[in-house]
Amino acid sequence: MIDIADLQIHYADAATPALRCPRLRAREGELILVCGPTGSGKSTLLGALVGLVPHFTGGTLRGHVRVAGRDTREHRPRDLAGVVGYVHQHPATSFVTDHVEDEIAYGLETLGLAPTVMRRRVEETLDLMDLAELRTRPLRRLSGGQQQRVAIAAVLAGGPELLVLDEPTSALDPVAAEEVLSALQRLVHDHGLTVALAEHRLERVVHHADGIVLVGDGLASDVLDPAEAMAISPVYPPIVALGREAGWAPLPLSVRAARRAAVSLRGELATPAPDVPAGSPRRAAVPAGPTPRAGTDPGLLVRDLTVVRGGRPVLRGVDLQVRPGELVAVMGRNGSGKSSLLWACAGALTAAGGTITVSDRAVADLPVAQRVTAVGLVPQDPADLLYAPSVGEECRDADVDAGVPPGTCAALLAGLAGPLDPATHPRDLSEGQRLALGLAVVLLSRPAALLLDEPTRGLDYAAKAHLVGVLRGLARDGTAVLLATHDVELAAELATRVVLLADGEVVADDDGPHVLATSTAYAPQIARVLHPVPALTLADVRARRDAAQGVPGDARAAG
């Protein structure tokens, strides 16, 4: 189905190739996962499979890419349209029409199918992707998960043999992501479709994969067996980290396989050690966990907040408190009001009822220029905060805006992201670097409360770990940090408290480990593998093991 030979892709005038792939062969009916750190060339590889590289993006291609027997040298993406389907990362930008049914029919129209065949295919695809009730809905009124399904349906209707997806679950909550991925897997098994997808949140996908392609530093490997690939991959999900730590071979990739392998490990971790209370394994792992200042400063206090948008209440009577030094994660499905809560706390959305105060100052009463010293929000796309054509100029503007000595922002940025070339355009930075720049700009005003909306979208594991360190540092310095996130693993690493929102109301507001460990949708992988042992992250596991056994060397006994 896919046959790549001696591929080299050079962009514009670059000396080194953006992607090299000596050999890649994939059979029909496989789900192939392409994984690697940010900027390693995954999108280039997927683009090459569709023909977008080089016909659409420009560049020079050497070697051959053959898909379903057709060489992309002779076939432009539009000629491959009946055979290969491509789903972009942001489905909203790829919609051509206004309604669900028209969007699905659009591809069929360009392929020139007979009208009766088109009707049938559209109906079948609507059923396949569970969109039948939404058929006349305007596309802009769909949620993120629904839009993703429509984008996949629009491409599926033409009956392609290969489906290429670029980060299909980045905008989705865990349950919606699981639905989309399971639908894809069912298509692979029942219809013989071949799927190639790139994803950063490997914990959602790795158990579905039939083969893994590792991409690093512009070099792509062949399709490898998943367990072998995960054993050598530089990016790996928590379940693989646990497997590597415990020395399991072959590496289990699904929760079920890992539970079978973890029987003895569970036994050894379940023995309560004398000086570690059973309920709090995480505190031992985190060095001197953030202690809130002794009750004088209430931090961010939200009382009975009601927000109405478009005539509909998106938040109803929400009560929340984030004390200085606390890291609180707000979680919930798409549309439950997380973003609205954050924007209302930042003062950008007017509240229909209730109060929001930071250190006893009402946020809504503050003038805009002073609001940034009370609460700072980093939006979902940090590029929204950046206006200047270069990093250096952005830092200088930010220094002027915040009234701090010149060079403060640059120093702060260097601390967050390492040395950056000040002449780089912000759009050329990687996701993690852009987030760091946005964070630096917001932190210049020293807000008492820091709010982050989905910070880990598009970040790989290394960048995430770095962000975790930065946020912990901020909490230690006394900032109140509130995160809205879908990323369960991030919440497991970071959050002291977790708040669950559903339909605009607070459903749970409790100690982080307790909420996450007892939830089905929001339980991190390690918690599911080691249930009922209350360990959420690898650090927890190490701490429990060291505490239970006392001697680090005995840890290798796990089978």
Add this chain to the structure above:
Amino acid sequence: MSRPSAQPRLLHPAAWWCWALCVGVAASRTTNPWLLGLLVALLGWTVAQRREPGTGRILAGFLAMGVLAILLRLTATALGGARLGSHLIVELPIVPLPTWLGGLRLGGAVHLEPMVRAFYDGAQLAVVLGSVGAANALAGPRRLLRYLPATLYDVGTALVVGLTYAPRLVTEAERLSRARRLRGHRGRGVRETGRLVIPVVSAALDGALGLAASMECRGYGRTGASRRRQLLASALATLGLAGTVVGLYGVMDGVTPLAVGVPMVLIGVAVAASTLWIGAGGDPRTRYRRDPFAGPERITTAGGLLVAAVFVGWSLIDPAATRPSTTPLALPDLPLLPVLALVVAGLAGVLTPEPPVQAVPSGARSAAGAGARPAPGTPSPAILADDGDLTPHALAPALARGVARRPSAEPTPADQGTLAGAALSEPAPFESSPSESSPSESSPSELAPHPGHAGVLPAASTRGPRYAR
């Protein structure tokens, strides 16, 4: 299907556009205020009855523009064009303009008759604008663009994408303006707007590139026509347009005899039109769900053409009634035949099928059981009511509800499946669509410990698996 208008559907857009533009043509032939008022009433009533869902308040917008036109006209007339007449309203001071502007003088006496004349003319323009607005409201331009001939397909697609894009730009600008406030700026004002221009434009460009890539990947731009055919079509188009231009020049300049000018125009138009037909052949694209041009469409088009014909004819026969003069200022009379024609055109709003009700956005549904997201691995909680398991005891409430909805049906064991299936297919309480934007019951049951892994809801198969269809 006893009556053709029984089933709600949208009419062919060409029918509504023809109707509305004919009303516009009719309005352009008269300045009689009664007739104009009746025309506006006709437009408003038809739009209220047969408006395409989702078009918003387009007619109101166009009529507002029309009112603005009337006011501008009245102001301009008052400032210098109302000096002659019998009834004086007010005397404005005279302000002479500099000679290099032509030596005009503003102000002076303002009389009633010219103002009334200006009002009539302005009202005529307003009704013509209203007819365009009504055309947009009854059949959105996007639907109309789908019926362009295939040669103009690319132009049509560009227009459609442009129409979709404009509101997106507005939302982008709002988003960036909100983010600006996060940096401590006001987000509004001239300087702020200047700073936002580049990010908005680059976001729009990114969006456009993404859209282009997506369209390319779905096959946009495949040409089926051979090279020869394309060349022939281009040659014909050039010749035809050249001929039309020459012919029009000939007709308008007054020197060339009409016998030469008019045929040139006709031949040129015919040749240019033939390119549309030639270029369309060999195009591989097909059309999904063409709207039929059936009885209701014919009634609508006929009504529109009738109104236009009657008004044009009446304006030739009886210019006094259609263009009432204001020099002896009197109440204009109302001719009967045009009113009858209007009533016939109004039948289009009655005899045509109603537009389908658009899927109600889920925010409007009641929270009780509507659109609850089923927990992974469990069938829809709405069906399972209180128990949470699928024993026949639990099925009884669901079946009872089904029975209550259809009192005539007997709940025999053989029918149990179909009844529950029927109950399942009803939109309101039994819908198990996992629509994330709906106000579902905040169900703590999803978060409780649950045996089995956070599994899947495969698309069509757990839709009430036990309720045989």
